[in-house]
Amino acid sequence: MSTYWKDYFRRNGMALGLFVLLAVMVWMLVMIILPQLYMLDFSFRTNVPPPQWGTDTHTYTLEHYRYLLYGNVNATESFNYLDLGVFGRTIIAAVFVTFIDLCLCYPVAYYLAHVAKGGWGRLMVMSLIVPFWVNELLRAFAFKVMFGTGGVINDALMWLGILDQPYDFIRENVALYSGLSYAYILLMIFPIYNAVESLDRNQIEAARDMGAPWWRIHWRVVIPHAKPGITSGSTMVFMLTAGALAAPQILGGPSSLWFTQLVYKWFNNSANWARGSAYALVLLVACIVFVLLMMRIFKVKLGEIAR
Amino acid sequence: MSADVKLEDVWIRFGSFEAAKDVNIHIQEGEFFSFLGPSGCGKTTLLRAVSGFLEPSEGKVLIGGQDMAGIGPNKRPTALIFQNLALFPLMKVWENIAFPLEVRGVGKAERRKRADELLELIALPDQGDKMVNELSGGQKQRVAIARALAAEPDVLLLDEPLSALDLKLRQHMRTELRAIQQRVGITFIYITHDQGEALTMSDHVAVMSQGVIEQVADGNTIYDSPQTAFVASFVGENNHFQGKVTAADGDMVTVETPSGVLRGRNIERDGKPQLAAGDQALVFIRPESLRFVDGEKKRDNVLEATVERQEFEGNFWQVFLQVKDCPRVVSLSMVNDGSSVGHDVGAQVKIGCDAAHAVALPVGQMAAE
Numbered sequence: 067m068s069t070y071w072k073d074y075f076r077r078n079g080m081a082l083g084l085f086v087l088l089a090v091m092v093w094m095l096v097m098i099i100l101p102q103l104y105m106l107d108f109s110f111r112t113n114v115p116p117p118q119w120g121t122d123t124h125t126y127t128l129e130h131y132r133y134l135l136y137g138n139v140n141a142t143e144s145f146n147y148l149d150l151g152v153f154g155r156t157i158i159a160a161v162f163v164t165f166i167d168l169c170l171c172y173p174v175a176y177y178l179a180h181v182a183k184g185g186w187g188r189l190m191v192m193s194l195i196v197p198f199w200v201n202e203l204l205r206a207f208a209f210k211v212m213f214g215t216g217g218v219i220n221d222a223l224m225w226l227g228i229l230d231q232p233y234d235f236i237r238e239n240v241a242l243y244s245g246l247s248y249a250y251i252l253l254m255i256f257p258i259y260n261a262v263e264s265l266d267r268n269q270i271e272a273a274r275d276m277g278a279p280w281w282r283i284h285w286r287v288v289i290p291h292a293k294p295g296i297t298s299g300s301t302m303v304f305m306l307t308a309g310a311l312a313a314p315q316i317l318g319g320p321s322s323l324w325f326t327q328l329v330y331k332w333f334n335n336s337a338n339w340a341r342g343s344a345y346a347l348v349l350l351v352a353c354i355v356f357v358l359l360m361m362r363i364f365k366v367k368l369g370e371i372a373r
Numbered sequence: 374m375s376a377d378v379k380l381e382d383v384w385i386r387f388g389s390f391e392a393a394k395d396v397n398i399h400i401q402e403g404e405f406f407s408f409l410g411p412s413g414c415g416k417t418t419l420l421r422a423v424s425g426f427l428e429p430s431e432g433k434v435l436i437g438g439q440d441m442a443g444i445g446p447n448k449r450p451t452a453l454i455f456q457n458l459a460l461f462p463l464m465k466v467w468e469n470i471a472f473p474l475e476v477r478g479v480g481k482a483e484r485r486k487r488a489d490e491l492l493e494l495i496a497l498p499d500q501g502d503k504m505v506n507e508l509s510g511g512q513k514q515r516v517a518i519a520r521a522l523a524a525e526p527d528v529l530l531l532d533e534p535l536s537a538l539d540l541k542l543r544q545h546m547r548t549e550l551r552a553i554q555q556r557v558g559i560t561f562i563y564i565t566h567d568q569g570e571a572l573t574m575s576d577h578v579a580v581m582s583q584g585v586i587e588q589v590a591d592g593n594t595i596y597d598s599p600q601t602a603f604v605a606s607f608v609g610e611n612n613h614f615q616g617k618v619t620a621a622d623g624d625m626v627t628v629e630t631p632s633g634v635l636r637g638r639n640i641e642r643d644g645k646p647q648l649a650a651g652d653q654a655l656v657f658i659r660p661e662s663l664r665f666v667d668g669e670k671k672r673d674n675v676l677e678a679t680v681e682r683q684e685f686e687g688n689f690w691q692v693f694l695q696v697k698d699c700p701r702v703v704s705l706s707m708v709n710d711g712s713s714v715g716h717d718v719g720a721q722v723k724i725g726c727d728a729a730h731a732v733a734l735p736v737g738q739m740a741a742e
């Protein structure tokens with residue numbers, strides 16, 4: 067270990083070495099560890115107004131976690147089905163959105179990396195990136211308008227004679243899933259693109275030369291090679307979708323709640339920061355556990371994601 | 374099973390660039406055929422046309438008498454070993470070898486058995502469970518061959534498969550490859566820019582330059598009777614002298630060069646002698662055909678020269694000479710049989726050879742030094 071550091075400082079010089087080290091440590095501490103520790107601490111304390119923080123009334127308690135599980139002390143149900151249901155649905159929906167993104171992005175990434183040549187490929191990349199200059203809220207509202215009962219999509223489908231009356235895409239959550247799928251599509255495409263691009267073309271040709279049909283080439287050669295990219299893209303999309311707020315708020319149907327909306331409610335409308343923290347942490351931990359589980363199942367190592 | 378390969382009037386163009394020009398070749402079934410040529414002359418391109426990754430712009434590729442137009446690489450009876458091998462790094466060695474069988478839906482136990490047999494063939498028994506990157510360069514090489522053979526192709530195509538290996542291993546693999554070819558008995562089409570490889574292994578060699586096939590013949594003929602200036606200068610060491618043909622009689626010509634009058638063989642091409650009186654010609658004499666002339670013995674071709682420097686290479690001496698009115702240094706090599714007497718640097722000597730060892734060819738493009 068000490069030789070590692072000696073080597074590190076020799077390579078980077080004392081000044082730069084120290085700066086990078088400090089910057090990374092400050093970044094980790096201030097941006098990542100401290101805020102989360104705060105949240106953690108908060109989630110285990112009673113909900114008191116800010117002036118009383120740190121006083122005797124601000125004691126440790128498990129009531130917020132208890133609430134998520136069992137609801138109000140005098141509730142009639144044995145479990146807090148409402149909130150737990152929202153939680154479960156959010157996770158499942160996030161998995162669904164991740165899966166849709168994967169199915170959409172893998173072919174696009176492969177196409178960009180190995181088929182598209184020169185100008186045409188660049189044009190495609192541009193047309194993927196540029197729409198994301200439009201901010202998230204505007205994009206969400208645009209989707210809302212587009213999918214609305216009087217929107218372009220309904221108009222087109224009716225004009226084509228596929229529908230005879232407008233379909234409520236918002237109520238049925240089609241708009242929500244479309245919006246969420248679109249929101250993080252770049253985070254799926256680029257890791258896969260990077261992974262696929264580093265595959266030696268000759269391997270694809272060798273497989274083809276040996277008689278493999280296209281699906282087997284992908285299954286045995288391209289996908290195994292792209293697995294780290296697929297994992298890292300899927301992880302990001304899943305985490306961000308599960309934690310999305312704007313899209314569910316704007317595009318969600320009247321009956322559908324996203325778990326983040328509950329968190330938001332506790333923080334904001336109900337001014338119960340402690341409970342909000344508890345809910346948010348449960349979401350975070352659940353997502354991490356879920357991702358680790360998936361990586362276990364698909365035999366991916368954590369280190370590979372960062373490649 | 375084995376099949377012959379025929380290229381008929383094949384042209385391959387990339388835009389306005391012509392990578393293969395009017396190629397006509399018939400490769401017999403079961404033979405070891407090599408394409409030899411400098412880097413960028415179009416060898417890989419031709420091989421890709423045979424394997425089906427590329428359709429010729431004009432002309433036909435026939436394998437086993439069947440026109441291959443429109444038949445993809447996965448449907449052709451060929452297997453290609455890539456210049457960089459293209460083994461699958463995420464599969465085990467045996468899975469690599471069994472991949473062509475997997476494609477055909479052969480069951481796992483059977484695949485494993487066949488892979489083990491092939492590992493035996495390439496002298497790597499019990500290495501099937503390793504990962505590819507745990508093998509040495511030569512072992513990877515052999516795994517690539519086994520994988521190609523597992524596909525049971527009629528024609529095996531090899532794109533400079535030995536170029537990444539060091540000299541010792543390369544020489545060993547040459548014999549190995551040749552032995553494997555004779556054991557399996559299928560047609561091998563081998564690409565290389567290493568003439569030693571081409572000459573030692575092949576039944577026939579096609580020498581290529583800039584998309585043109587210069588000559589197709591067995592190794593001896595290529596070396597002893599090159600048909601073009603390119604072949605003469607590319608294959609092996611050669612000295613050349615330019616001059617004008619003064620007489621063409623039978624299969625010999627007399628060429629008057631600034632350094633002296635030289636007689637050489639008038640090499641035929643397409644059944645016709647290439648030189649006639651009055652033509653510009655190049656006379657090629659190999660270093661090992663040149664001898665010091667010591668007065669008594671008559672030689673057809675005699676040149677006056679000054680010894681410039683000599684190098685002792687163990688089994689032979691390499692002598693570099695300045696020949697009168699010849700702009701290039703001429704080299705002469707002598708077997709070190711213990712009797713050969715060295716000459717001092719700067720000594721005035723006469724060198725020469727028999728007309729049978731000199732080859733006269735029309736002036737043409739030469740191989741780059």
Ligand SMILES: Nc1ncnc2c1ncn2[C@@H]1O[C@H](COP(=O)(O)OP(=O)(O)OP(=O)(O)O)[C@@H](O)[C@H]1O
Pocket residue numbers: 387390392410411412413414415416417418419566
């Ligand atoms: N897809 C392509 N597009 C344009 N030009 C190409 C293409 N493929 C090959 N060429 C050109 O064709 C020529 C022959 O290339 P090829 O790869 O066949 O050479 P080679 O004889 O195999 O050389 P090496 O010994 O270096 O492998 C080269 O000048 C190359 O630039």
Ligand SMILES: [Mg+2]
Pocket residue numbers: 416417418456532
């Ligand atoms: Mg090549």
